[in-house]
Amino acid sequence: MDAILLQVLNGLDKGGAYALIALGLTLIFGTLGVVNFAHGALFMLGAFCAVTLKEILSWEMVTVDPTQQTAWGTPLEIRTPYIEAWFGDAGRFILDYSVPFSILFAIPIMLAIGIVMERGLIKHFYKRPHVEQILVTFGLAIVLQELVKSMFGANPIPQPAPDALSGSADIGALLGFAPNTVVYPYWRMVYLAFSGVVIAGVFAFLQFTTFGMVVRAGMADRETVGLLGIDIDRRFTIVFGLAAVVAGLAGVMYTPILSPDYHMGMDFLVLSFVVVVVGGMGSLGGAVSAGFMLGILQSFASMNEVKSIFPGIDQIIIYLIAVIILLVRPRGLMGRKGVMEG
Amino acid sequence: MVETFKKYSDAILMLVFIAAVLAGPVILEPVGAGYPDLLQKFAIYGIFALGFNILLGLTGYLSFGHAAFLGVGSYTTVWAFKLLSMNPLPALVFSVLTAGLFSLLIGWISLRRTGIYFSILTLAFAQMCYNLAYSVLTPITNGETGLQLSQSDPRILDTAFGRDYGAVLPSSDLFGIEMTGYPGFYFCGVLLIICFYIALRIFRSPFGLMLQGVKSNQNRMNYTGLNTRPYALAAFVISGMYAGLAGGLLAVTDPLAGAERMQWTASGEVVLMTILGGAGTLLGPVIGAGVIKYAENIFSAFNEGTLLSAFSFLPETLQHIAVSVTGLFVGEGWHLTLGVLFMVIVIFLPGGLMEGVNRIINLFRRSTGGGGEGSAQAAPQPAE
Numbered sequence: 001m002d003a004i005l006l007q008v009l010n011g012l013d014k015g016g017a018y019a020l021i022a023l024g025l026t027l028i029f030g031t032l033g034v035v036n037f038a039h040g041a042l043f044m045l046g047a048f049c050a051v052t053l054k055e056i057l058s059w060e061m062v063t064v065d066p067t068q069q070t071a072w073g074t075p076l077e078i079r080t081p082y083i084e085a086w087f088g089d090a091g092r093f094i095l096d097y098s099v100p101f102s103i104l105f106a107i108p109i110m111l112a113i114g115i116v117m118e119r120g121l122i123k124h125f126y127k128r129p130h131v132e133q134i135l136v137t138f139g140l141a142i143v144l145q146e147l148v149k150s151m152f153g154a155n156p157i158p159q160p161a162p163d164a165l166s167g168s169a170d171i172g173a174l175l176g177f178a179p180n181t182v183v184y185p186y187w188r189m190v191y192l193a194f195s196g197v198v199i200a201g202v203f204a205f206l207q208f209t210t211f212g213m214v215v216r217a218g219m220a221d222r223e224t225v226g227l228l229g230i231d232i233d234r235r236f237t238i239v240f241g242l243a244a245v246v247a248g249l250a251g252v253m254y255t256p257i258l259s260p261d262y263h264m265g266m267d268f269l270v271l272s273f274v275v276v277v278v279g280g281m282g283s284l285g286g287a288v289s290a291g292f293m294l295g296i297l298q299s300f301a302s303m304n305e306v307k308s309i310f311p312g313i314d315q316i317i318i319y320l321i322a323v324i325i326l327l328v329r330p331r332g333l334m335g336r337k338g339v340m341e342g
Numbered sequence: 343m344v345e346t347f348k349k350y351s352d353a354i355l356m357l358v359f360i361a362a363v364l365a366g367p368v369i370l371e372p373v374g375a376g377y378p379d380l381l382q383k384f385a386i387y388g389i390f391a392l393g394f395n396i397l398l399g400l401t402g403y404l405s406f407g408h409a410a411f412l413g414v415g416s417y418t419t420v421w422a423f424k425l426l427s428m429n430p431l432p433a434l435v436f437s438v439l440t441a442g443l444f445s446l447l448i449g450w451i452s453l454r455r456t457g458i459y460f461s462i463l464t465l466a467f468a469q470m471c472y473n474l475a476y477s478v479l480t481p482i483t484n485g486e487t488g489l490q491l492s493q494s495d496p497r498i499l500d501t502a503f504g505r506d507y508g509a510v511l512p513s514s515d516l517f518g519i520e521m522t523g524y525p526g527f528y529f530c531g532v533l534l535i536i537c538f539y540i541a542l543r544i545f546r547s548p549f550g551l552m553l554q555g556v557k558s559n560q561n562r563m564n565y566t567g568l569n570t571r572p573y574a575l576a577a578f579v580i581s582g583m584y585a586g587l588a589g590g591l592l593a594v595t596d597p598l599a600g601a602e603r604m605q606w607t608a609s610g611e612v613v614l615m616t617i618l619g620g621a622g623t624l625l626g627p628v629i630g631a632g633v634i635k636y637a638e639n640i641f642s643a644f645n646e647g648t649l650l651s652a653f654s655f656l657p658e659t660l661q662h663i664a665v666s667v668t669g670l671f672v673g674e675g676w677h678l679t680l681g682v683l684f685m686v687i688v689i690f691l692p693g694g695l696m697e698g699v700n701r702i703i704n705l706f707r708r709s710t711g712g713g714g715e716g717s718a719q720a721a722p723q724p725a726e
Contacts, residue, residue, distance in 0.1 A: 035458050124689070130458050131404045135617060136688040138610060142681030150670050150678065270469060270606065277462050312478030319466035319473075326455055326463055 002181040007299045009171070013188040013257065015295020016195030017043075020250035021272040022279065022287035023202060024243030030219045030282040031236045034122055035130055037137040039247055040269025041144040045113060046248025047260035048148055049106035051157050054098045061085050097162045102252045107245055114244025118237045141265065149262040156259035161187040166256075187256050194253050198246060199288055205242075206284075215239055219282075274322040280335025290333060294318050352542060355624070359538055363531045367524070375636055378527040383639075384632045385530035386591045389537045391615040391627035393584020396541060398613070399622035400550060401577050402557035404461050406609050407448065407468030411441040411582045413475065413604030415589025417482070420489045420599045427499035428514050430521060430529070430594040434587060441586020442579055449578035453571055456560070468606055475601040488600035514594050521594050530591055537584060538628070544580070545624055553577050557622075585612075614684050620694025629695060634680070641679055644672035 025039050060079040068076040083091035094101060121140065125133045160166065165186040173179040206212035218225045218232045225232045251260070258264065275294055279286030300306060302314035313320075325332060362369065363385070370376045375384075390412060397403055415437040422433035452463040475483040483489055514521045521529060544550045555563050556570050563570045593599050602608075611634070619630025649672070653664045671679045691698050 121685075121689075128692075131402070132688055132692055134404065134458065134461065135613065136685055139681050139684030139688060142610075142677060142684065146675060146678035146681060147670075150675050266607075270465060273462055274466060277459065281458075312474055315473035315477050316470040319470045322466050323451065323463060326459055327451065330455060330459070 002177040003303070005171075005175075005177075006182045006184075007303060008296055009182070009184050009188070011296030011299035012292060013191045013195075013295075014298065015292035016192055017250050017254050017268065017291075018272055018275045018295055019288045019291025020195050020198060021247050021268055022275040022291050023199060023284060024246045025272055025276050026279070026282055026284060026287040027202075027243045027246075028240055029276070030284070031215060031239045032118075032122065032126065034125060035133050035137070036122070037134055037269065038117070038141040038144065039137075039243075040265035040267075040272065041141040042110065042113070042244045042247040042265070043251040043254075043268055044148065044260065044262065044265030045144065046106050046110055046251025047255050047264060048152060048251075049109055049248060050099050050102035050159055050252045050255045051152060051260060053102045053105045054159060057081065057083050057095050057098050059083075096164075099159055099161060099252065099256055103249060106248045106252045110245045110248030111241045113248075114241035115237055117244070118240040122240065123237075141269070145262050145265060152262065154262060156261040158259040159255035161190075161256035165190060191253050191257065195250065198249060202242070202246060203284070211235065211238075271318060274318055276332075278322055278325045278332055280332025283332065283334040286332055286334030294321065297321065352546065356539065356542065359625070360535050363535055364528075366531065367527070373636070375639070378523045380635070380639055381527045382530050382591075382595050383635045385527065385534040386588050386595070387612075387615065387631035387635055388534050388628040389530075389591070390585055390588035390612050391619065391631040392534075392537055392541050393581040393588070394612045395581075395616050395621060395623075395627040396544060396553075396584070397577050397581040398616055399627070400545070400553035400557060401574050403453075403456070403574060403578070404613070405452075405464040405578070405581075406461050406606060406613070407452075407464030407466075407471075408581065408585050408612055409604050409606065409608035410448070410468040410471040411445055411585035412589035412592070412608065412612075413471065413599070413601065414444050415441045415586035416593040416599035416603055417475075417489055417589075418586070419590040419593035420491065420597055421482075423491055423497075423514060423593075423597055424495040425498060427497055427503075429499070429517065430514050430590075432499070433514075433594065434533075434590045437590030437593075438583045438586045441589065442583045445579045445582020445585075446575070449575050449582065453574050453578060465606055465609070468604060468609055472601055472604040472606075475604060483599070483601060486601070488598050491597050514597060526595055530595070533587065533591065534628075537587070538624075542624060549573070549576070614680070614687075616694075617692075618683070618687050618694055620696030623694070623696040626694050626696040633695070637679070637683075638676060641672045642674075642676040 021039060021043050024042070025036060028034055028036050028039070058081045061082050063078050063080070065076045065078055070076050081091070081095060083095055085091070087094070117140070121136065122133075125136060168183045168185045169189065170179055171182045171184050175182070206216055214225065214230055214232070215235055218230075218235060222232055251264075254260075271294075272291075275291045276287055278294065279288070279290030297317055298314065301310075301317040307314060329335075366381050366384070367376045367378070370381065375381070390408075394405070394408055397405055397408075418437035418440040419430075419433040422436045426432055448464065448467045452460055452467065455463060476485060520526075552563075552568075552570075552573050556574055560570055589599075589603065592603070615630040615634050616627045617630070618633060619628065620626030649665045649668055650661065653661045653668075656664060669675070671682075687694065693700075
């Protein structure tokens with residue numbers, strides 16, 4: 001029982017990341033009808049927003065203390081980040097919490113990247129076949145990934161979680177199991193809560209605001225909405241920006257769990273596509289539930305008990321599920337009729 | 343005159359192709375590509391792209407999983423070297439057959455869906471193969487290290503014919519001719535010519551026309567009472583076999599097979615080659631493969647020193663700016679060039695280099711007043 005609980009928890013945070021990326025993917029697909037292979041790159045760019053902010057915050061001021069000497073006999077250099085020197089404890093706090101603060105930093109950047117990408121490139125591909133959309137966004141993904149590689153290097157850059165949140169909680173003890181059986185890092189809880197909030201936010205935005213209503217109407221019948229005198233293209237551009245922000249935030253908050261490197265986007269992209277397909281193209285609810293479901297399944301498959309029965313199942317479970325779903329339920333779990341048929 | 347030219351155009355194309363491949367070392371000498379290792383790569387990836395084009399160019403199905411067949415071909419060849427003989431012929435036969443079997447299985451399942459779903463299914467299968475090759479199948483694939491030859495391999499046929507390689511690690515040879523240097527290239531080149539001939543026959547056959555029908559309007563084909571799936575499956579298997587042959591040749595020239603050959607970036611590369619040259623044209627994919635492998639060879643060899651000397655005519659500050667900008671695109675950053683190239687081609691020239699050539703020819707014809715009747719129209723888009 002406690003082992004099962006542990007696997008469910010382990011799967012949830014990965015599932016949260018899948019769900020967030022897949023949500024953006026399917027949002028773009030539902031509104032613009034574009035298959036965006038560069039969405040993983042947006043996730044990666046979000047993660048590197050966190051890296052950049054951390055680097056900016058930790059620019060150091062060098063002061064020389066002539067009264068003390070190092071072991072080599074030179075005067076001791078004291079390095080303090082500027083932000084700490086200027087703001088004292090508040091600065092130290094900001095530096096410690098750089099990952100959460102990166103959210104504020106990443107939102108405008110990702111929004112801008114998303115809008116530029118849509119206006120500059122994707123716009124020209126609405127009328128072209130899906131194959132060409134796939135190819136051009138695939139090329140863009142390579143370009144973005146290589147640019148990041150040339151700027152930040154090929155090695156993963158660890159981003160520590162804030163000190164207060166870097167420990168683990170003994171959830172098992174709280175629920176009455178033996179202590180130390182179900183241990184769950186605080187940050188993963190934060191991530192889970194965060195992805196829940198973002199998902200709820202996106203749904204609320206689409207469901208309860210006028211803007212969201214127009215977007216949903218546009219998803220259902222783009223032409224009619226246009227005939228009513230609404231500039232649906234501009235709304236959809238903003239939706240693309242929003243999807244980029246969602247993917248970026250997923251990346252920002254994921255950095256303490258997985259040190260970001262330039263190809264993390266591609267790794268997640270393939271899986272997120274599978275998630276979208278399993279959930280059903282164009283279905284937001286399907287993407288979210290499939291994301292969590294596949295995350296949990298993946299962590300179950302990596303249990304030793306399961307692996308001893310089906311060796312290697314942890315490596316292929318997600319793809320296997322996707323194949324089965326596509327064959328028995330071509331529209332995915334919650335796919336709508338008429339979306340991407342044929 | 344024109345009529346006779348049209349009648350024999352395929353034969354002429356074939357002859358020109360044969361001459362170009364055989365004279366490859368001489369023709370490509372001036373651009374610095376006239377050495378066997380690189381030429382071999384051109385030929386091998388040419389075969390890979392030719393086969394991929396039979397699927398993408400004729401039926402319009404975009405597979406993101408063909409690298410799996412390339413990898414399967416390589417593994418099979420190395421195993422055939424280990425178990426049977428260092429002669430490449432049986433090894434290649436086996437790798438084509440194994441890749442054919444794999445593609446039959448994967449294609450049979452994937453072709454139940456079309457469009458983006460087909461792409462994702464093939465991608466999923468290729469990723470499965472890759473992940474399995476890295477983890478559980480380590481006894482067969484030797485995991486991260488890659489499958490290698492060793493002196494203690496049984497090599498049943500070689501032993502039966504009394505060949506002994508002594509205490510050195512054997513290299514593949516065709517009845518005593520070592521598969522390195524120019525013999526190696528000509529071996530690959532002859533296979534490329536054979537593959538090109540087969541592709542030509544497929545393009546011109548009723549079967550090829552059927553596949554083109556699948557591309558332009560599958561629904562209409564179905565409405566006429568024809569089951570298109572066996573045709574698409576046949577195209578998938580043929581292209582899988584081409585990929586298996588290419589993978590086998592990679593292992594013949596360098597008897598080592600690693601799982602990274604199956605990664606989906608490798609599948610993306612063959613897509614790029616085909617698109618760059620021109621999907622659906624005969625020569626395009628071979629040219630695309632050549633251009634990409636050549637560019638990879640050139641660009642990735644550049645380093646800061648060569649760049650500095652290349653820009654030495656500029657004033658010093660400009661020189662450093664130029665070097666740091668171009669430095670992004672060469673050496674380690676060669677993939678950036680590849681990505682940019684990919685985007686530029688898809689955006690501006692979706693028909694690939696061959697379309698570009700046709701456009702230029704048409705422009706020339708129109709300006710001289712000749713009757714170029716728009717022979718280079720883009721392929722008709724599939725109707726809904």
